[in-house]
Amino acid sequence: MPHSSLQTIILQLQEFWAAHGCLIGQPYYTQVGAGTMNPATFLRVLGPEPWNVGYVEPSIRPDDGRYGENPNRFQQHTQFQVILKPDPGNPVELYIQSLEAIGFDPRQHDIRLVEDNWEQPAISAWGLGWEIWLDGQEITQFTYFQQVGGQSLDPVSVEITYGLERILIALNNAAAIWDETWGAGITYGEVRRHDEFEQSKYYFDTADVTRVRQMYELYKTEADACLAQGLVVPAFDYVLKCSHTFNILDARGAIGVTERQAFFGQMRERARRVAETWLEQRQEQEYPLLKENQESQVKDRVVSSESPSTFSLKPAGFVLEIGVEELPASDLDSAIGQLKVNVPGLLEELHLEHGDVKVFGTPRRLAVIVDSLAPRQPDRADIVKGPSADRAFGPDGVPTPAAIGFARSKGVQPKDLEVREMDGGRYAVALVKQAGRPTYPVLVESLPGLLAGIKFDKSMRWLPASRFEGNGEVVFSRPIRWLVALLGETVIPFEYAGLTGGRTTRGLRPYNSPEIDISAADKYLKIIQKNGIVLDVEERKNLIEAAGRELAASVKGQLVIPPELLREVANLVEKPTSFLGNFEHDFLSLPKDVLVSVMKKHQRYFPVELLAAEDNEASMGVGRSTLLPHFVAVRNGDSHGLDLVKQGNEHVVRARFADANFFVGEDLKHKLEDFLPRLGTLMFQKKLGSMLDKNERIEKLTKALVPMLHLEADEAVFARRAAHLLKADLVSKMVIEMTSLQGIMGREYARRDGEAPAVAEAIGEQYQPVPKTRPGLAVALADRLDSLAGLFAAGLAPTGTKDPFGLRRAAIGIVQPLIEHEIDFNLSAALETAAALEPVPVTNQVQSLVVEFITGRLRVVLMELGFKYDVVDAVLGAQRENPAGAVRAVRQLTAWVARPDWSTILPGYARCVRITRDQENKFKVDRNAFIEPAEKQLFSALEKAEKRKRAPGSVDDFLEVFVPLIPAINEFFDKVLVMTEDMSVQENRLGLLQRISSLADGIADFGKLEGF
Amino acid sequence: MPHSSLQTIILQLQEFWAAHGCLIGQPYYTQVGAGTMNPATFLRVLGPEPWNVGYVEPSIRPDDGRYGENPNRFQQHTQFQVILKPDPGNPVELYIQSLEAIGFDPRQHDIRLVEDNWEQPAISAWGLGWEIWLDGQEITQFTYFQQVGGQSLDPVSVEITYGLERILIALNNAAAIWDETWGAGITYGEVRRHDEFEQSKYYFDTADVTRVRQMYELYKTEADACLAQGLVVPAFDYVLKCSHTFNILDARGAIGVTERQAFFGQMRERARRVAETWLEQRQEQEYPLLKENQESQVKDRVVSSESPSTFSLKPAGFVLEIGVEELPASDLDSAIGQLKVNVPGLLEELHLEHGDVKVFGTPRRLAVIVDSLAPRQPDRADIVKGPSADRAFGPDGVPTPAAIGFARSKGVQPKDLEVREMDGGRYAVALVKQAGRPTYPVLVESLPGLLAGIKFDKSMRWLPASRFEGNGEVVFSRPIRWLVALLGETVIPFEYAGLTGGRTTRGLRPYNSPEIDISAADKYLKIIQKNGIVLDVEERKNLIEAAGRELAASVKGQLVIPPELLREVANLVEKPTSFLGNFEHDFLSLPKDVLVSVMKKHQRYFPVELLAAEDNEASMGVGRSTLLPHFVAVRNGDSHGLDLVKQGNEHVVRARFADANFFVGEDLKHKLEDFLPRLGTLMFQKKLGSMLDKNERIEKLTKALVPMLHLEADEAVFARRAAHLLKADLVSKMVIEMTSLQGIMGREYARRDGEAPAVAEAIGEQYQPVPKTRPGLAVALADRLDSLAGLFAAGLAPTGTKDPFGLRRAAIGIVQPLIEHEIDFNLSAALETAAALEPVPVTNQVQSLVVEFITGRLRVVLMELGFKYDVVDAVLGAQRENPAGAVRAVRQLTAWVARPDWSTILPGYARCVRITRDQENKFKVDRNAFIEPAEKQLFSALEKAEKRKRAPGSVDDFLEVFVPLIPAINEFFDKVLVMTEDMSVQENRLGLLQRISSLADGIADFGKLEGF
Secondary structure, X not given: OOOOOHHHHHHHHHHHHHHOOOEEOOOOOOOOOOHHHOXXXXXXXXXXXXXXXXXXXXXXXXXXXXXXXOOOOOOEEEEEEEEXXXXXXXXXXXXXXXXXXXXXXXXXXXXXXXXXXXXXXXXOEEEEEEEEEEOOEEEEEEEEEEEEOOEEOOOOOEEEEEEHHHHHHXXXXXXXXXXXXXXXXXXXXXXXXXXXXXHHHXXXXXXXXXXXXXXXXXXXXXXXXXXHOOOHHHHHHHHHHHHHXXXXXXXXXXXXHHHHHHHHHHHXXXXXXXXXXXXXXXXXXXOOOOOOOHHHHOOOXXXXXXXXXXXXXXXXXXXXXXEEOOOOHHHHHHHHHHHHHHHHHHHHHOOOOOOOEEEEEEOOEEEEEEEEEOOEOOOEEEEEEEEEHHHHEOOOOOEXXXXXXXXXXXXXXXXXXXXXXXXXXXXXXXXXXXXXXXXXXXXXXXXXXXXXXXOOOOOEOOOOHHHHOOOOOOOEOOOEEEXXXXXXXXXXOOEEOOEEOEOEEEOOHHHOXXXXXXXXXXXXXXXXXXXXXXXXXXXXXXXXXXXXXXHHHHOOEEEOOOXXXXXXXXXXXXXXXXXXXXXXXXXXXXXXXXXXXXXXXXXXXXXXXXXXXXXXXXXXXXXOOOEEEEEEEEEEOOOOOHHHHHHHHHHHHHHHHHHHHHHHHHHOOOOHHHHHHHHHHOEEEHHHEEHHHHHHHHHHHHHHHHHHOOXXXXXXXXXXXXXXXXXXXXXXXXXXHOHHHOOHHHHHHHHHOOOOHHHHHHHHHOOOOOOOOHHHHHHHHHHHHHHHHHHHHOXXXXXXXXXXXXXXXXXXXXXXXXXXXXXXXOHXXXXXXXXXXXXXXXXXXXXXXXXXXXXXXXXXXXXXXOOOHHHHHHHHOOOOOOHHHHHXXXXXXXXXXXXOOHHHHHHHHHHHHHHHOOOOOOOXXXXXXXXXXXXXHHHHHHHHHHHOOOOOOOHHHHHHHHHHHHHHHHHHHHHOOOXXXXXXXXXXXXXXXXXXXXXXXXXXXXXXXXXX | OOOOOHHHHHHHHHHHHHHOOXXXXXXXXXXXXXXXXXXXXXXXXXXXXXXXXXXXXXXEOHHHOOOOOOOOOOOEEEEEEEEEEOOOXXXXXXXXXXXXXXXXXXXXXXXEEEEEEEEEHHHOEEEEXXXXXXXXXXXXXXXXXXXXXXXXXXXXXXXEEEEHHHHHHHHOOOOOOOOOEEEOOEEHHHHHHHHHHHHHHHHHHHOOHHHHHHHXXXXXXXXXXXXXXXXXXXXXXXXXXXXXXXXXXXXXXXXXXXXXXXXXXXXXXXHHHHHHHHHHHHHHOOOOOOXXXXXXXXXXXXXXXXXXXXXXXXXXXXXEEEEEOOOOHHHHHHHHHHHHHHHHXXXXXXXXXXXXXXXXXXXXXXXXXXXXXXXXXXXXXXXXXXXEHHHHEOOOOOEOHHHHHHHHHOOOOHHHOEEEEEOOEEEEEEEEEEOOOEHHHHHHHHHHHHHXXXXXOOOEOOOOHHHHOOXXXXXXXXXXXXXXXXXXXXXXXXXXXXXXXXXXXXXOHHHOOOEEEOOOHHHHHHHHHHOOXXXXXXXXXXXXXXXXXXHHHOOOEEEOOOHHHHHHHHOOOOOEEEEEEEOOHHHHHOOHHHHHXXXXXXXXXXXXXXXXXXXXXXXXXXXXXOEEEEEEEEEEOOOOOHHHHHHHHXXXXXXXXXXXXXXXXXXXXXXXXXXXXXXXXXXXXXXHEEHHHHHHHHHHHHHHHHHHOOOOHHHHHHHHHHHHHOOHHHHOHHHHHOHHHOOHHHHHHHHHOOOXXXXXXXXXXXXXXXXXXXXXXXXXXXXXXXXXXXXXXXOOOOEOOXXXXXXXXXXXXXXXXXXXXXXXXXXXXXXXXXXXXXXXXXXXXXXXXXXXXXXXXXXXXXXXXXXXXXXXXXXXXXXOOOHHHHHHHHHHHHHHHHOOOHHHHHHHHHHHHHHHOOOOOOOOOOHHHOOOHHHHHHHHHHHXXXXXXXXXXXXHHHHHHHHHHHHHHHHHHHHOOOOOOOHHHHHHHHHHHHHHHHHHOOOOOHHHOOOO
């Protein structure tokens, strides 16, 4: 084992990157959260000029302060930042070489590229790439920048951000940073630990919110003044200072959710102007660094130009391998799915016969294997329709000029035109014969389209646009780095993304990605397998699961295997090797949710629980103490150095648990109720006040909802208490750290405070789409109604695809639970109550808009349940205020519509409605004014029907009342002329029909049904 | 020639210092003016813990911005900072090795250590050391820190601050930084030049003074909040931010002279509290870095312990060489002077006979050479007085116990006591024989005292106090690094400052300071000479002057040789080699004062002027165009690589002139008058307003002074115009840059604006102790009177030794010119006028205090002119308001006092005064009431005398009138009884004498004369 020091690592990285053509820069002179903020990155990645730089950046993140108590989390950590612009073509390999330069043996460790879509809203920047994990620890952020300062980047820059403390810990196999050497025999702790303590104290406890806000404002204004003078760097300095002061305010818990947006908006806007102005300046200066040949940095791969002199005459196996940098797990699934459809489609389109098509994939390769691909297309004759026969041939049968022109355009002789009957007429047609072409050139031409056709949710650019002028940009999930394409033994040298199809693939990363030649397509699978790569995701899943179960059994536990986690993990490796890791038993006193969240979400570990535990995945979020102090993790590669990998992973999870322990410990110094006042410092929305204000509104609204939701007395007590404590955990340290634990921590802390279990449960359920308990339902509804009423009134309703406050989710969160709990409810009434509590006026018009909005979601929910749109619309036309009732009605109506006799029922009702629906007046029925027996009979049937007892909104009840009327209705329309000239008679008859129609009031608007 | 890059230099320095046991740190995350401000220096140099660190520090000095136009001056420059704590004993040698590590060959360059007493008031720090010059360019600041944050340092830290841009320029022999490589083929200019432009624009033109002031205030308050919580580093961060915002305000010209003091006071106070708190914390933490043996870092020199078995019996030469790091020029002079006195004194005290004593010195050694030093002291017998004879011996002559005790204490037998007459009595005495000791041990014992006895204006510590417990600290001008002490061939191994006398000296720095053994004292001079060292300053001066004259003649010019510059230059080298440097002719268009200032003051070059020029040194400040574009500089070492040295020096002076050119060019864009409004932004003193306010007061006061100074009409016009423009140049860029050019630049710009020559001259003279012209006198007096009146009224009168506003100088600047111009004046009247113009009330009492204060200075001036105190006091007792008159009077009175008949004159007057001075009333004389002839006669003589015409204040006139009265006065006192019982007669006689006494009114208070 090497034993290194921080300064040695820095010196080595500086030398490595200097030797690889990087300028070595210096940390920036104002506090930044990351090396990205340094103008050497932020400004220089803009525009066309090449730029390669490396520098240290001590990065300040007030939020991450741990008073020097966490082994590897601190408000200041040391980054080494590298920018490679343009992409040199092999940045991941360069990066791994740099790890070797500082002393890592890749064979001894598990180096993984885990999807990470980086974005930094304060500077309007985003990119795609990975966290790079070393033995489970994120040691580097690796990103292909796509946009910075709101500007699309071309060329794209590769950003490599090393976390030096974590690297040092890993390199020295240490438990914490503090005792590791900085340099000159002095430890990191001796240099920085007390500083960490003081800065944490400053950021969390001492910083004066008012003064820091004033600083922010001054910086903002000064940035504007600089921008007005076109001074880019001074302006940017102040944007950075804004960002740092914002971070201080955030650490102080002084920034509310919506206020945060405003801050980001201000910073983003200024960052954008800085970037724009910089770009203008560089253009004026004619891009001083844009020297000759900068494009040649993307080296074209030299391929053996095996251009076959003859093409095989026999069907042969075909293999296509798209070699990529590590694909995100879901993108890998998606690409495999697309290829499974697109490859057969393409072959069919190309008229190429073939045997089985198989598609496999690992994070680093997509493989298509086609059996027995035909050596060439068959010859074909296509009939092409020309002018009509009489226009094509003279009376003498001689082709007219129109026919001659057509023939020529199709490459046939006019005399060869034939006449055929087609499309209901007679036409001149040309028989265009097409000789089948060899498969080789056909594939060379068509494979680029196959690759271009693969689409991802998020795609990235990595090549300079200038390389593809006129051909459109190449985008993919992650960069494509090699292409294998073999038909039998023959290379198909198609070109894509600056690469050419060849026969050389790459082996496993832990083996240093050796180049491997594939001799022939049908050897592919064997060669890949021989090189340790498990190509099939199902096989990888099986391997992981089997090994995991065995490992869990070895400690008398059972593995918790959430399927989506298994799939993800299987998609993160090419060769899975599972191992068992342990952590200190003490950590089991942490809430189970916290432990599981950390293991699953952060680390992609499988938890291990007691054999006896009846918990299943669904209940993992509840309770604790069924866990064992073990986890199963999966490493990419073989078992070489597995002990080290295990130790590394254990270190990471220990640090994470220690961190959680810190937060929970801090939080438990107070009762949950004691957190409430601090909610006052957390802004919900400027016009709507703080989270404390919101919490108080929720409390009142919950009280009002109790009767509307028909809660029992004890439920009402629980609901009110839960509402009182509802948002308190938002200012707990654990939730500030891991927002996903909101509610969950509230539940946990409420329990530990001795609150009633139902109260804790209700708090815990508030963010769930459908709370299970009725107190939980009450508080969740109150929360969501408050948000909708308030934010709509504040002018913040969703627009287009923008829904920054998640109001669509809130609306669904109202209808779904009401449906599942089958509670009848009146949305308008509830909303009116909520509206009255808001600090801003919520007009009737706004209330209607909100109801409309919720109904819109209800419609979506119903559609997603599989109901027909017309049925849904019919019901919602009459009972949209009560989601539970609406579902009942839709379900019933659906059954009716499916009945064979529906075609007789609906018309019966429709007749009554159609003839009356344009009447403006509601006519009174005078039983004595009926003349015809048919109308008398109908009226008496109606009266009987009207007396029948019906459940409100019940379609069944309505139709069971209505169906018996149908014979009378039909008789009525057969015998009686409604629109007689005697107006009083006419109106009496219309009145009768109106009363029949209105039997459906509050049930459905049957007029919206198909066939009405 | 090596061709290096910035990043290579940085990497090399990091490696060099890492290899020499330094921790490698990082730049600080907030803007600092220097690496010293980084806590890795500021905090870590405090207290006893060892600390060795090296780091880059991009240092921000807004003031130094040049819009990217100067070749080596920028608002941001790159320092490499090294701290060595404690002093390793050879830091200068380590430093020179580091220069070799980055590619310098010391033989090819002129590396010089030029005194620099560093201080940084914002952090209450100071130290002694040098600028290190490479070919005339300051490339490094080298300091032994003595105090930081107001705390005395123990151990002392060595601070080495490399200026990397200048080093790169020198290393590449470049003309400017811009085209030199930063790294990766990219130039420094490409990385930073546009940034320089923008930041300069921001700092000089854009930064909003109000906002930046607000930032300063917020930082200050936040620093206090942190200190209140004991958070040292966060507090210090804000102190640094204060410092940076202060620097911005300063660059904007928004900070007045007195306001500056207030800012510094605030920052200093907080820096001090930071330092104190840090020290307390470290003590509480028990000094974690204080590991064993840290003291052993000061390595004791191993000396050959030649302890002679026998001592020479013959007189032998003696040499003492004190080897030091480069002494400041004036300290070198002072040490030589002291040794010239102290060495003979010591030898006498030691009773050592000797021949000639010679003392020589160079910056690196002080040498004492004694001819024929006796091998041992002579034997001596001292007579020691004991008890009186009658107490010592009984009547029987037997020694009493007292005598026995005395004898024993002196080491003699009681029987050997003798009785002697001495001191007017008879005493028992002991004859104490003292055998002469060999010179060797005597010198071992006494040489430490000789060294300790050398005192300097500023002394430094460099050794940890713990090494000298109980023995007091070792201090010296600069560290002592070796000691040579030889008596004949014998080493005198005395110990001092951790060193032991030996025979090994060191050669020239350019030759890498080789160790050289001195075989015997009488070989010393020859060996030193042979090694190229010119030991005698007079010889060095002669060499420099002769070579310089020759070089000047070679370009048909003559050398300007200010004697003090010659002496200084001669004291900066051990082996002077002069060379001629050139600069662009264009620069001669700059004001001559500027050129000369730069050459003499900054660069220690000798200007070269036209052969014909009649200018002498005194007139160098006036006019221009007599200079030639050459200079003579002196290098330490031989002529090896002299071309490179010359080029380097030329580069430096070119950059300096370019800088001056920049300032003057910027200034000349405006008329001098146009600067006036900006004086409003320059605070003079809070209560007294801006410099613009002051200038306006001066203008009014000048107008009022015109008649009081009896100016001619044209002089009055010039004075008023000069007053109008008087302070305008204070806001010119050139003066902001080089304060010493204040007034001089005003004169220059006034001339260029076409103002009358007398106006320009008056502006130029305002800061001279005695302006030559009368308009100059008028404005200078107005300025000084205004300062005195205003600042006294504002409660800022000097106290004790504190005189921050230079009011003593101002007062002298009032009396001296009035004396030299011999202008009669009324201080009180002038002050009353000045007082009326002040914005604060200047009470009569305050005015009296000011007059008192000015008179105090006048007394000092008169004393320094050599007049006797009693004469001065006598005159000032009567005419202190008019300095010119007072001097005349003193001069006359002095002549009278020197007259042989003075002893008859003074008593005559004294008799009249003495008898009347206690009378409270002034009696009226009634000529008819006289009775005796003697009194009648005296009265008539008096009446005649009173009628004589006398010049005001003239002592001569008074005495010439008075002396004739003396016979009558004597007759009067002989014949007349003044104090007769008849009160009316008595009062008439007293009245007569009172009238005689008052003849001296306004002349002098003769009562203050000796012999009165």
